[in-house]
Amino acid sequence: MEFAIRALEHIGKNARVFLSHLSSLYSLMVSNFYWTFIAPFKKGQKGLSREHVSYQCVFMGNKSISIVFLVSLFMGMIMAMQTAYLLKKFGVVMYVGSLVAVSMCRELGPLLTAIVIAGRAGAAITAELGTMKVAEEIDALEVMGINPVRYLVVPRILALVIMLPCLTMFADLVGIYGGYLIGHYSINIPTGLYIQKTIDALVLKDIWTGLLKSFVFALIIGFIGCYEGLIVKGGAEGVGKATTISVVASITLIIFADCVLTSLFYFVFV
Amino acid sequence: MVDHIIEVRNLDKSFGDRKILNGINVDFERGKTIVIMGGSGCGKTTFLRILIGMLRPDAGSVLINNIDIVKADEDQLIELRKKFGMLFQGSALFNSMTVGDNVALALREHTDLDEEIIRIMVKIKLEMVGLSGFEHLKPAEISGGMKKRVGLARAIAMDPELVFYDEPGAGLDPVVMAVIDKLIFDLSKKLGMTSIVVTHEMESAFRIADKIIMLYEGKILEQGTVDEIKNSKNPVVQQFITGSAEGPIALRRSGEDYFKELTEES
Numbered sequence: 056m057e058f059a060i061r062a063l064e065h066i067g068k069n070a071r072v073f074l075s076h077l078s079s080l081y082s083l084m085v086s087n088f089y090w091t092f093i094a095p096f097k098k099g100q101k102g103l104s105r106e107h108v109s110y111q112c113v114f115m116g117n118k119s120i121s122i123v124f125l126v127s128l129f130m131g132m133i134m135a136m137q138t139a140y141l142l143k144k145f146g147v148v149m150y151v152g153s154l155v156a157v158s159m160c161r162e163l164g165p166l167l168t169a170i171v172i173a174g175r176a177g178a179a180i181t182a183e184l185g186t187m188k189v190a191e192e193i194d195a196l197e198v199m200g201i202n203p204v205r206y207l208v209v210p211r212i213l214a215l216v217i218m219l220p221c222l223t224m225f226a227d228l229v230g231i232y233g234g235y236l237i238g239h240y241s242i243n244i245p246t247g248l249y250i251q252k253t254i255d256a257l258v259l260k261d262i263w264t265g266l267l268k269s270f271v272f273a274l275i276i277g278f279i280g281c282y283e284g285l286i287v288k289g290g291a292e293g294v295g296k297a298t299t300i301s302v303v304a305s306i307t308l309i310i311f312a313d314c315v316l317t318s319l320f321y322f323v324f325v
Numbered sequence: 326m327v328d329h330i331i332e333v334r335n336l337d338k339s340f341g342d343r344k345i346l347n348g349i350n351v352d353f354e355r356g357k358t359i360v361i362m363g364g365s366g367c368g369k370t371t372f373l374r375i376l377i378g379m380l381r382p383d384a385g386s387v388l389i390n391n392i393d394i395v396k397a398d399e400d401q402l403i404e405l406r407k408k409f410g411m412l413f414q415g416s417a418l419f420n421s422m423t424v425g426d427n428v429a430l431a432l433r434e435h436t437d438l439d440e441e442i443i444r445i446m447v448k449i450k451l452e453m454v455g456l457s458g459f460e461h462l463k464p465a466e467i468s469g470g471m472k473k474r475v476g477l478a479r480a481i482a483m484d485p486e487l488v489f490y491d492e493p494g495a496g497l498d499p500v501v502m503a504v505i506d507k508l509i510f511d512l513s514k515k516l517g518m519t520s521i522v523v524t525h526e527m528e529s530a531f532r533i534a535d536k537i538i539m540l541y542e543g544k545i546l547e548q549g550t551v552d553e554i555k556n557s558k559n560p561v562v563q564q565f566i567t568g569s570a571e572g573p574i575a576l577r578r579s580g581e582d583y584f585k586e587l588t589e590e591s
Contacts, residue, residue, distance in 0.1 A: 191417035200406035
């Protein structure tokens with residue numbers, strides 16, 4: 056009996072902590088929305104700093120492009136080999152191109168790019184904001200009358216929302232090219248046929264659902280990264296912990312959101 | 326009629342069961358240097374954080390220029406804070422920016438001044454703290470005392486009416502501390518800024534203060550000019566000034582309580 060009560064107490068306490076995090080995260084989103092879409096158009100307010108946004112874009116996009124390139128190239132090659140293994144049994148190995156293209160655009164491009172960026176940019180955001188928080192720099196901003204959400208969060212979220220879909224398109228292309236390398240040089244599908252099959256299989260919906268996914272993933276990475284950074288407590292150890300939580304939570308949430316979105320596209324908006 | 330820049334009324338604040346501030350009533354006169362003093366854990370940092378609107382009190386009001394910052398909304402708070410400057414205990418310089426950008430930040434964010442004019446203003450502010458020519462260094466490349474001075478230059482970048490100092494002397498050697506004290510003194514005397522200094526360094530408090538407020542156990546124990554505080558009959562104040570371990574300020578419970586706690590089963 057006593058055990059049951061203690062267990063209930065434990066669950067209740069954790070649920071309360073979870074809910075309070077959820078509500079703070081929600082207010083961060085609302086405030087981000089306000090400073091992105093409403094405040095810049097109010098009279099007497101400073102607009103968004105284009106400099107900050109472009110700086111973040113370069114940091115998140117440009118500097119991640121090489122790793123996104125490698126990961127998606129390998130993924131395209133792997134997909135080509137794996138699908139060829141099955142398609143050979145049915146004697147339709149020329150469909151490798153179609154399968155690679157569709158799976159890269161619908162699923163693997165957005166997902167892999169998001170995971171890479173969560174590990175790179177998401178972790179960097181949390182670590183940077185967390186260190187600023189610990190060093191009282193965020194308090195300093197606030198006392199100077201500079202809203203930390205406007206100054207720190209908005210440019211990062213905007214940069215992610217702009218750059219992640221761009222990187223995803225790039226990853227789609229590179230993945231298809233990776234598939235082509237295997238398909239052409241190892242399985243001996245003629246170039247023309249491979250391209251033909253790729254174009255035949257892809258429809259516009261494959262591409263925009265992938266990009267829509269990457270947009271949602273960008274929001275997840277950005278908000279989790281910023282939130283975890285802004286609530287850091289307790290020095291260097293706290294920053295380390297928050298960075299771990301940020302990466303783990305965003306990757307988990309990304310896959311969860313992927314599942315939800317995919318089922319939406321599969322069952323509802325067919 | 327005395328002109329008060331801040332009026333604090335019936336301020337209460339608790340963390341959990343611990344009452345940190347208990348019914349604080351105090352006025353801060355415009356253009357003066359007021360030192361808030363007290364031992365560690367007496368609530369002076371909490372008091373300061375409430376004054377700058379970083380922390381909401383449980384009850385009471387803080388009127389700054391007749392605006393209650395406890396009830397102020399985001400926009401009002403931002404407007405108010407443009408007239409604030411604050412020097413943080415650890416300087417809190419933005420480590421990713423150069424010294425010059427640190428000082429320029431508020432000007433860039435709050436004004437539409439030309440970059441050329443901002444550059445000149447930054448030079449003037451850095452000159453005031455004796456650091457002109459250091460604009461291009463990063464905070465990691467300068468010493469602790471220099472960081473404090475850059476922090477001060479940043480605090481006064483917008484020519485504020487009101488400057489808060491959180492432990493300006495913490496972690497500095499006596500000479501640098503004296504330099505910082507002189508800067509604080511000069512700024513309030515020459516530019517007419519109101520300075521609110523939180524510290525536990527008696528020496529520096531006596532050097533700069535027009536008025537000293539002594540906090541003890543969440544209440545105002547004593548307030549007055551330097552001489553009034555020095556000549557106070559209150560044993561707590563005297564113990565604090567002389568810095569002796571014996572007296573009414575007890576760091577540990579009485580022997581009886583201690584014995585009880587040691588022997589008590591948990």
